[in-house]
Amino acid sequence: MASALDVSSLAEDLLCPICLSLFRDPRMLECGHSFCAHCLEPCIPKGRRRGLCPECRHPFAPRSVTINWALCSLAEKARLLKLDEGAQLGGGGPGRAICTEHEEPLKLFCRQDEEPICLICRDMPQHQGHDFLPVKNAVQVYQDKLKASLVPLTENLNSATEDQRRQQENITALESCVQDLLGYISKEFEVLHQILHEKEEGMKKEVERMKKENCEEMEESLKELDEEFASHRETLSRAQAGLDESDHIxxxxVRRDFTGGGGNKKGKC
Known part of the structure; x- marks a missing residue:
């Protein structure tokens, strides 16, 4: 009874949660749950969007889906024991299964062909020279082999899980490093922008200072030119008025004011 319970418990671990059959080409998600490849396919979104685990709803990236080699091996070994889809592994007694060809109970297990056979099959030419075991004994033999194979498979699974964990930590560390670097770059360029802004303002102020200094000099010179122009215009006006003087004396x-000549003055009439 204990052996039957062990096999039944093992069977539950080898059934896909979606199709409830032995795993076929199982795929493992980031959360650790596994499903048949064809069962999981509708749950994998197109493009770069993340999918959800059908069992725990944990999000996963399509590129993170990996083959669960441990379950592949276990499910294949279970098939050799005829622990197939929907069957209650170990729950039935010997002789309940029927040979589809001869309609006789499957009481023997052919070691060469690795399949249960009936007594008539044993005497058929295709099984001549083969070794046979009672089904019950064959189950025990392959159960022992299967249990022995669980140790390295479990170790491999644990190792793969640890590798996944470390890889995820590396990805997280890389993302954190990238964020820090982006922040550093932003701060550095912020400082550079501030320096350039201050430099720009300083150069503008210097140009304004030079403009003011030169404009003041030029405006002072223009003022002097305006005064000189006004003086010349006044002199010209007076000279023009002198030309219009009708009195000769x-x-x-008055003409001396414009010609600069007065001659040698000896007296005054």
């Missing part, structure tokens, strides 16, 4: 007196 007066003309001769």
């Amino acid at each position: 007066t003309f001769l007196r």
